[in-house]
Amino acid sequence: MRGLLRDAATILAAVLLLGTASNLIPARHLAWWGKGTEPPAAGKDFQLLDAGSADSMRTSLPRVVFLDTRAAAEFVAGHVPGATAISYTDLPRQLTAARLTELRNADAVVVYGASEETDIEQLLAQELRRRGMPPPYVLAGGVSAWIGAGLPLERGDAR
């Protein structure tokens, strides 16, 4: 038992050493105690947008990017025309420099999910804002509201 506890403490010590050392690297530094972890706030991190306004924006502005946070199968079954699928759990791979440039150059970025629950969309909007973007829009009610407003969906593979 003592050997187990000693080995577990050794692993913990190595974790503390490696974690502390890695967090001293400026490019990946996080505040040690909770700075920047405030919940996403409407107005500051994102702006809510109703389906009708989102469609008006889509048809009147040349570069409006819709980001679909739902599962790949849901995206294929039907998404806002021209939307791009994005997985909130795979951001390091998906938010490439080219993608971020595209988003920064867009007239507007609208993040949407499936329904009224917009936690993930708000978190994604907050993450984008932290990466230097103006607050994106979050589609209130998601695809359900989009369909409810009689707006068209497009079928096809995730991009």
Place this chain on the structure above:
Amino acid sequence: MSLLRTRWLHWVLGIALGGVFLYAAWSKLLDPRPLVTIIWGYRILPAGPIDLMAIYMPWLELLVGVCLLTGFKRRAAAFWAAALLVMFELALGVNALRGVNVACGCFSASAEETHNAWFLVLRDLPMLAAALVMLLCPPRRDAPNS
């Protein structure tokens, strides 16, 4: 019960669970910042310790994965693996009971799995069982290799 104490079983479990932990650690180590928002999304911890968790947890997953995979201090690694998995189960279970589908942050490429919290709870159970076998049923010194 003697099967649980055979060396080959511990090697198989260690390689399987170690591989899972290494895979889980990789993307978080590359950039821990999205992990902060994922942990916040669970809405369990107050703001203060969330960053600490995002800083250290990926390294714990990495070392646990390496130790399980190589057999070096395997039992201690199984202790930490079990502790992590119990914590994950509690966090996922709480949100499943709340009816909230969180982005689990378990593996970077598992977008489809983020929408079913109960599935995630069930998926972690075999991993927890494997960790507990390695922790609680160490192979006997005179146990045969096969």
